[in-house]
Amino acid sequence: MKTRITELFAIRYPIIQGGMHFVGLADLAAAVSNAGGLGIITALTQRTPELLAKEIARCREMTDQPFGVNLTFLPTFSEPPYAEYIAAIAEGGVRIVETAGRSPEQYMPALKAAGIKVIHKCTSVRHALKAERIGCDAASVDGFECGGHPGEDDVPNMILLPRAAETLKIPFVASGGMADGRSLVAALALGADGINMGTRFLATEEAPVHVNVKRAIVGASELDTRLIMRALRNTERVLNNGGVERLLEIEREKGADLKIADIYDQVAGIYPKVMVEGDVEAGAWSCGMVAGLIHDIPSVKTLIDRIVREAEQLTFERLAGMFDARR
Ligand SMILES: Cc1cc2nc3c(=O)[nH]c(=O)nc-3n(C[C@H](O)[C@H](O)[C@H](O)COP(=O)(O)O)c2cc1C
Numbered sequence: 001m002k003t004r005i006t007e008l009f010a011i012r013y014p015i016i017q018g019g020m021h022f023v024g025l026a027d028l029a030a031a032v033s034n035a036g037g038l039g040i041i042t043a044l045t046q047r048t049p050e051l052l053a054k055e056i057a058r059c060r061e062m063t064d065q066p067f068g069v070n071l072t073f074l075p076t077f078s079e080p081p082y083a084e085y086i087a088a089i090a091e092g093g094v095r096i097v098e099t100a101g102r103s104p105e106q107y108m109p110a111l112k113a114a115g116i117k118v119i120h121k122c123t124s125v126r127h128a129l130k131a132e133r134i135g136c137d138a139a140s141v142d143g144f145e146c147g148g149h150p151g152e153d154d155v156p157n158m159i160l161l162p163r164a165a166e167t168l169k170i171p172f173v174a175s176g177g178m179a180d181g182r183s184l185v186a187a188l189a190l191g192a193d194g195i196n197m198g199t200r201f202l203a204t205e206e207a208p209v210h211v212n213v214k215r216a217i218v219g220a221s222e223l224d225t226r227l228i229m230r231a232l233r234n235t236e237r238v239l240n241n242g243g244v245e246r247l248l249e250i251e252r253e254k255g256a257d258l259k260i261a262d263i264y265d266q267v268a269g270i271y272p273k274v275m276v277e278g279d280v281e282a283g284a285w286s287c288g289m290v291a292g293l294i295h296d297i298p299s300v301k302t303l304i305d306r307i308v309r310e311a312e313q314l315t316f317e318r319l320a321g322m323f324d325a326r327r
Contacts, residue, residue: 001308004171005194008117008138009096010066012036013308014194015184016173017201018121018140018148019070019098020286021045022275023209026055030062031206031300036308039067040098044076045271049084056092068096068119073104074149075234082107090114098140101149103127105134121175121196123151125163132170139164139172140196146176147199147225147288149236157190165191179293181310185319199288205299210278213285214297216241222292228284229267231258236286243270243283 005014015037017028022045029039041059046052052069059067069089071082086107089097097111100121104111111118112135120131121140128139141164143157144150155163161174174187175196187195201207203217216239226240228247231254238244247266254262270283298306 003188003193005138005173008171009038009068011038013304014173015304015307016040016098016119016140016194016196018175018196018198019043019072019100020148020198020202021072022271023202023207024070025208026059026062027208028201028204028206028300029067030059031204032201032304033063033065033067035301035304036065037300037304038096039063040070040096041067042070042072043085043089044072044080049081049088052085053088053092056088056094060093066096067094068098069094070098070100071104071107073099073101083110086110086114090116099136100140103130103134104136105130108135119173123149123160124153124155125160125167127151128164128168128172132168136170138170138193139168140175141172141192142196143174143176145237145289147237147290148286149234150176150227152230152233152235157187161187161190161192176288177290179290181307181312181314184307184311185314197290198286199290200294200303201300202287203294203297204303205297209275210280212278212280213275216280217287217291217294218297220287220291220294222289224291225287225289229263231256232260236284237288238284239280239287239291241283242281247284 003014013036017032019040019042024042029041032039096117098119117137119138120136122128123142143160144154171193173194173196174192178195178197179200203214224240225237243266247263266283273279273282274285
């Protein structure tokens with residue numbers, strides 16, 4: 001395929017695997033890149049910049065295709081050494097970074113000096129415009145349905161993507177709710193140059209997580225996610241479970257007075273319990289509404305090939321067949 005995103009990142013298909021805490025390890029990133037998409041290693045899952053350098057080297061052993069690294073700027077209990085993570089990325093020869101959370105403005109000079117292309121993930125047109133203004137090469141526009149942090153505007157992709165297309169000059173991918181060939185065709189029709197997927201890639205053979213996580217996603221419907229931390233303006237879409245119900249009960253009791261300390265047990269240190277140990281009820285972990293469209297656990301290559309084949313069929317058979325053939 002050829003879109004502004006395949007050209008920008010020198011990849012075969014405009015399909016990106018978004019950064020995912022405790023999921024975006026070299027194994028998944030390499031599998032996605034080998035299948036023609038863009039795999040992304042999640043920097044902060046590596047506790048130190050040295051460990052990130054090792055993970056980048058491990059990925060390079062598994063693929064000769066381009067891959068990227070995600071740098072997430074979210075409120076954490078202690079500020080990670082971002083400049084050192086960027087140095088590890090640059091020294092590791094990675095030339096694509098997905099930023100997310102706060103604006104990457106402060107780090108743009110270092111990223112650009114290293115010849116890195118930056119795709120900033122954001123949840124509103126105004127943040128995407130800011131990304132364009134500060135020199136980001138592309139945006140990943142994340143709608144309200146997405147797994148993880150959908151922001152506070154609650155605009156779904158059916159509106160957000162065409163608004164982004166009306167406004168942005170830089171290429172952008174549609175993120176949130178993307179699962180199959182229908183999503184890809186719809187995203188392209190709405191003006192995007194490709195798609196970014198999180199939850200769908202979590203339920204693949206190569207995702208380096210406990211099988212209970214993959215089964216939980218296959219078993220979930222589009223009704224099974226919940227929004228947490230709204231009162232803290234740090235909203236996150238997560239899969240509902242026992243830990244999340246306890247958390248929501250605390251949120252209801254505290255109302256606008258909620259402090260992060262009130263829900264610390266349900267949100268801190270949960271990812272290793274879920275992703276490594278398979279205790280999917282332990283607390284809050286990100287998951288998109290798209291879980292309702294996920295019914296299997298294919299290999300990454302099977303998934304990507306299927307998306308592209310479906311998108312082709314949809315375009316040339318279903319859609320083309322709806323128009324007057326004489327045109
Ligand atoms: C388990 C999980 C962990 C995630 N962790 C991160 C993260 O650390 N940083 C980040 O920028 N996005 C993170 N995301 C968001 C994804 O990169 C992506 O933007 C999102 O999943 C897209 O929505 P979808 O799940 O509907 O595909 C995470 C998503 C999931 C499902």
